Amino acid sequence: MKVAEFIEDYKQTYDKPVVSIVPATLEHARLLAPRLRRSDRLEVMYSSGLNALDSLTQSIQFSKVCWTALIDGRPEICWGACEFPPNHSMGIVWLLSSEELYRIPGRFVRESKIYVSKMLETFDTLFNYVHAVNMKSQKWLENMDFEAKGRIEEYGVGKQPFILYVR
Numbered sequence: 001m002k003v004a005e006f007i008e009d010y011k012q013t014y015d016k017p018v019v020s021i022v023p024a025t026l027e028h029a030r031l032l033a034p035r036l037r038r039s040d041r042l043e044v045m046y047s048s049g050l051n052a053l054d055s056l057t058q059s060i061q062f063s064k065v066c067w068t069a070l071i072d073g074r075p076e077i078c079w080g081a082c083e084f085p086p087n088h089s090m091g092i093v094w095l096l097s098s099e100e101l102y103r104i105p106g107r108f109v110r111e112s113k114i115y116v117s118k119m120l121e122t123f124d125t126l127f128n129y130v131h132a133v134n135m136k137s138q139k140w141l142e143n144m145d146f147e148a149k150g151r152i153e154e155y156g157v158g159k160q161p162f163i164l165y166v167r
Contacts, residue, residue, distance in 0.1 A: 017071045017103050021111065024066040028075035029056035032068075035076075035098040043131040044096070046158030052096075059094050064122050067115060069097075069108070076100035077108070081119040081126060091123030093167075095140065109143050116144045116167070125166065132161035141165045 033053035044055040056078060060066055066080025076098045081091035093116070101108060119126055130137045132151065142148075146165040155162035 020070045024068040028068040032075045039134045046160040047156035049157040089124040093126045127166045129162040
């Protein structure tokens with residue numbers, strides 16, 4: 001076995017991140033905001049005009065259900081669902097994360113399905129508008145069995161193209 005293969009094998013076996021999922025808090029928002037993925041920062045800015053901290057804070061405050069994934073003790077992923085005011089049976093699903101999300105890709109997808117199911121215990125329908133260039137978020141929603149229902153060319157305060165996803 002080559003040294004590089006040995007090191008990679010060691011990392012796969014022993015260097016796995018410790019992940020805990022806990023209820024989201026405003027402290028998590030404060031700690032995660034400076035490290036938010038660029039694609040999430042842009043999406044939030046284009047849709048609502050909010051900065052990372054305000055977006056995380058408001059998302060947590062308005063959510064009926066929301067969680068944080070702590071990776072090695074640090075908040076790296078926050079997600080949940082807010083009630084859609086015109087129709088209380090509909091939830092606006094959201095997820096904002098750091099690049100650390102990519103340290104746990106398989107586990108994240110598996111566990112996300114559990115939490116989307118929990119959201120569907122609260123809401124009959126979940127939806128979100130995703131920036132058209134945010135392919136990773138679109139892929140995540142598709143993995144969660146959301147369907148793309150349409151494209152809006154000038155959505156939000158930034159008048160950017162967004163895609164509606166519904167489940």
